[in-house]
Amino acid sequence: MKHRVFALLFALLLILTGVGCKSKNEPVVPTPTPQETQPAASTPAPVVSGTPKYIFFFIGDGMGAAHVQLAALLDSASRPDYAVTPVRFAQFPVLGNAQTYLANTYVPDSAASGTGLACGVKTVLYTVGLEADRKTIAPNLTEYYHEKGYKTGVISSVAINNATPATFYAHTSTRSNYHEIGRQMARGTVDFFGGGGITSETQNGESVLKLLKRAGYTVADTIDQINALNNASGKVYAMDPNATNNIMDYEIEKKEGALTLADYVRKGIDVLYTENGPGFFMMCESGKIDLAAHNNDAVGVISEVKALDNAVAQAYEFYLQHPNETLIIVTADHETGGLTLGTTNTGYALYPKYLLGQTTSGSTADTAVKAIGKSMTEDQLKDLIRTHYGFNAPGTSGGSVTLTNKEWAAVQKAYRVYTGKENISEDEKFELYDTYNPIVQACNTIISARTGLGWSSHEHTGVPVPVYAIGAGAERFSGAMDNIDINKNLKF
Numbered sequence: 001m002k003h004r005v006f007a008l009l010f011a012l013l014l015i016l017t018g019v020g021c022k023s024k025n026e027p028v029v030p031t032p033t034p035q036e037t038q039p040a041a042s043t044p045a046p047v048v049s050g051t052p053k054y055i056f057f058f059i060g061d062g063m064g065a066a067h068v069q070l071a072a073l074l075d076s077a078s079r080p081d082y083a084v085t086p087v088r089f090a091q092f093p094v095l096g097n098a099q100t101y102l103a104n105t106y107v108p109d110s111a112a113s114g115t116g117l118a119c120g121v122k123t124v125l126y127t128v129g130l131e132a133d134r135k136t137i138a139p140n141l142t143e144y145y146h147e148k149g150y151k152t153g154v155i156s157s158v159a160i161n162n163a164t165p166a167t168f169y170a171h172t173s174t175r176s177n178y179h180e181i182g183r184q185m186a187r188g189t190v191d192f193f194g195g196g197g198i199t200s201e202t203q204n205g206e207s208v209l210k211l212l213k214r215a216g217y218t219v220a221d222t223i224d225q226i227n228a229l230n231n232a233s234g235k236v237y238a239m240d241p242n243a244t245n246n247i248m249d250y251e252i253e254k255k256e257g258a259l260t261l262a263d264y265v266r267k268g269i270d271v272l273y274t275e276n277g278p279g280f281f282m283m284c285e286s287g288k289i290d291l292a293a294h295n296n297d298a299v300g301v302i303s304e305v306k307a308l309d310n311a312v313a314q315a316y317e318f319y320l321q322h323p324n325e326t327l328i329i330v331t332a333d334h335e336t337g338g339l340t341l342g343t344t345n346t347g348y349a350l351y352p353k354y355l356l357g358q359t360t361s362g363s364t365a366d367t368a369v370k371a372i373g374k375s376m377t378e379d380q381l382k383d384l385i386r387t388h389y390g391f392n393a394p395g396t397s398g399g400s401v402t403l404t405n406k407e408w409a410a411v412q413k414a415y416r417v418y419t420g421k422e423n424i425s426e427d428e429k430f431e432l433y434d435t436y437n438p439i440v441q442a443c444n445t446i447i448s449a450r451t452g453l454g455w456s457s458h459e460h461t462g463v464p465v466p467v468y469a470i471g472a473g474a475e476r477f478s479g480a481m482d483n484i485d486i487n488k489n490l491k492f
């Protein structure tokens with residue numbers, strides 16, 4: 001990666017000295033240097049073969065190739081040329097792609113596609129850890145490694161008993177059996193749980209946290225308690241103290257001192273790793289890439305791809321210390337949103353600068369809209385779209401983007417629909433806003449349209465997902481594969 005940094009500096013030097021500038025409007029094309037094609041002597045060649053003792057399995061929920069590229073585009077917004085430096089994990093030496101279809105559809109949900117990754121079987125929609133008959137238990141990777149004597153970890157930025165993490169420790173006929181999935185956390189095959197809280201923690205007077213404690217787990221739910229965890233802590237659930245509705249905050253709006261997905265990976269290593277001890281298998285999910293993509297919220301997607309990249313960077317640091325014993329793989333369970341970079345309206349151009357004005361996730365904008373409620377005034381609307389999206393309604397200022405009359409009309413319509421001042425048919429409402437907050441959807445649509453981002457769906461799609469790998473055994477993940485092959489290849 002060092003040579004890329006050098007190339008970047010070199011390009012900057014060219015620009016500063018005016019070399020290569022033909023005219024003001026022409027893009028500056030950096031001249032290739034030997035450093036761009038030859039790794040610097042001090043950078044060791046990446047490891048791709050061997051047998052790993054430490055396995056990191058990262059899942060970006062809903063993360064297609066376009067989501068990964070979008071995260072890199074934002075950093076290009078202020079560059080004078082069109083060069084894109086991929087996020088760090090997208091620079092890993094091994095690249096593949098994986099099919100995500102299920103036993104009963106081409107477009108998967110997270111439970112069934114997660115089961116493909118975790119258990120290596122094609123199952124049917126909404127099923128967690130069972131074969132397509134929804135009865136036969138399909139053993140998962142944490143069970144596989146637990147039986148081999150390894151330590152195991154499951155981390156997620158959404159609820160720890162949500163579909164994707166659930167497939168790595170639970171077996172149940174439907175993902176909505178939240179309490180039952182929570183109960184199965186206490187089975188003891190996972191040594192470290194980290195991240196989001198537990199949906200339906202208590203049901204019929206039974207508490208999952210109490211079950212976990214009875215099974216010998218330490219439940220750490222303050223920053224101090226979590227920071228104090230180490231490899232003498234035994235079985236642990238590090239439950240994020242800042243989570244809202246059991247979901248960790250978006251990385252772009254993280255509260256001061258709050259823990260990030262990367263912190264949970266770091267802590268997972270602290271708990272699972274012992275010098276000369278057994279190896280470990282750790283699954284870490286960045287779960288809100290999917291939530292943001294359902295919302296067609298580009299900035300939310302970027303925030304959570306970057307949260308994943310930062311989390312992977314923790315594993316990469318560990319890999320640098322144990323290069324011949326560590327495997328890192330990054331993939332997705334499916335694509336969400338049908339995201340494309342480039343639209344009919346923007347032609348052969350993208351304008352990532354428009355993403356810079358949005359300062360919170362669409363989800364937080366949604367919370368702000370609901371906090372004001374249906375009695376919202378037009379002045380409150382103007383404040384809201386300026387605060388969250390950087391939008392100036394015509395005649396106002398303080399934001400970074402002044403809306404056109406057409407854009408402002410779209411926001412006003414959404415406002416009238418939301419506040420009940422205008423009635424439109426359910427069909428029109430669904431076409432414009434799906435089932436989401438009309439005001440937030442209108443703003444998300446404007447940001448994406450200006451940037452040149454297309455969304456074909458508010459749901460998942462059936463396009464294959466990228467696979468990135470580095471370290472011992474990484475060569476197994478090159479080329480075209482099926483998601484169940486990822487599972488088979490992860491069994492060493």
Ligand SMILES: [Zn+2]
Nearest residue numbers: 061062110333
């Ligand atoms: Zn998913």
